[in-house]
Amino acid sequence: MGEKKLMKGNEAFAEAAIRSGCDAYFGYPITPQSEVMEYLAAQQPHLRTGMVLLQAESEVAAINMVYGAAGTGKKVMTSSSSPGISLKQEGISYLVGSELPCLILNVVRGGPGLGTIQPSQADYFQSTKGGGHGDYRMIVLAPASVQEMSDFVKLGFDLAFKYRNPVLMLSDGIIGQMMEQVELFEQMPRATEFDQTWATTGKTPDRERNIITSVNLDPAVQERHNHKLQAKYQKMQQEEVRYESFDCEDADYLLIAYGCSARICQKSVKLARAKGIKAGLLRPITLFPFPTVEIKRLAGKVKGMMAVELSAGQMVEDVRLAVDGRVQVAFYGRMGGMVHSPEEVVDALIKHFSIG
């Protein structure tokens, strides 16, 4: 059994970063995730594991430090919140184009613009459909607990290196700020010793030089490169779909929610069942790849579905694509940092489907 602690989500993420053997973190302060760098700084990771910690001059600089450091083959990460993640998009596109692994955390806040520091899930489109320029995807992990803020660091790095592609953890102001018990995993060795054959380590006579680049001026070559990237995304769709189901098998009505909204909807399911409504909840853990197959299967069994998000309705589009018209898909959500209560969700379900 690992060490148990009461921690904020952001702190659990930072502690997990050190324990995962991460080699470097580069970031820039922004609410509601500043605790990540503050926790790291207090821990002096250079003394604990030799991990590099550097506060950059901007999110643009931070992601490009990540891009450089990722090219050395090491385990590197950054974290930010919505406006900062927008600034990182060009760098993320370069990381994908150059096929570099890294871990990125977005503790989402309400937008658009400077918006609010309160929680939101309005960055779903940006996270799952690309975000930066060019055709690309990242595996998007959506933690719904402080425990997952820790566990997904390890998982995220494994997936990033498996696919040589950035992995995004899409969290939110609630999961980042709330305190829960977390069981921490044991300290892992830093990646420093394992040798990446593709990395910039310095050209030795026994090999060709290693070049990290996303430029292909020849469109035919660039198209081949795109096909290679697309094949990776297809493999992710076959192998990496993760979700969790609550009371789905006998459900008449299915709620679909991720992150903090899934936590709220777990309570909504209980409240609905107490009223005699057979509700269930499907929680996508990976937002890309999306649990399309499972949602499609459930579409044949339920009377209606409702996506519940802290947004104007973004994930609901992927639910509708999965359902393909087989069953009615409703949406309920709050915006701008407002958070729905479990009761509100049940009321919305009753109203949408004229239950009872």
Place this chain on the structure above:
Amino acid sequence: MLVSPENLVYTKTPLMTDKPLSYCPGCGHGTVHRMIMEVVDEMGIQADTIGIAPVGCSVLAYEFMNIDMQQAAHGRAPALATGIKRCWPDKYVFTYQGDGDLAAIGTAETIHACNRGENIAIFFVNNGIYGMTGGQMAPTTLPGMRSSTTPYGRDVALMGNPLKITELVAMLPGTFYVSRHSVHTPLNVRKFKRAARMAFENQKLNKGVSFIEIVSNCNSGWKMSPVDANKWMEDNMFPFYPLGDIKVNGEMVSKPTKAE
């Protein structure tokens, strides 16, 4: 062998690949590349050197330099260099950047890497123009100088002043060696090469950034023959961007030496 060893007067360093350079005939980029690679070769540090190519005409520098390299987003090379050097503190890391890259879009990364005193070398090729995108105004474009976005000449009242970023970074505590050079004559090439050697040697000292500007030509962008471009550079660029050391061993050199 076509040339017997005793008759060999010059050979291309094996640290330049055999790929034909993509630069216009007469452009300074190729010479700057070769000198940097000769230094890496002579120091025997190929296995410990990582270079960063910018966005600009030298975007494909990694095709020509026979070392491990990474290609940066426009202006972000000093951030990449920071990330790499922090992960490999014992390796030699350098950026290669144009004036649009380093002194416009990448100003923040340049200043902060220099101010933090990252233990890297920065090679800054200032041709007063955006070469790659077809000769638009750069932050370094001289007052009155024509470019495709200043077709009547740079009017400083409307378009602002040229930026002497090299003098600016010399003021920062994190720079250890700051020097301005050119590569348009054999003498200047030799001087630049000595400076480039110093920039790599300095990385052993852990004392901060070595920043070398190379005032260069862009005969295509300037719409001149290579010879005329070099003459124009001597007459117009050097008075504004005087060649010589600005900061050595962390100390400001009081008077930059006159143009040569």
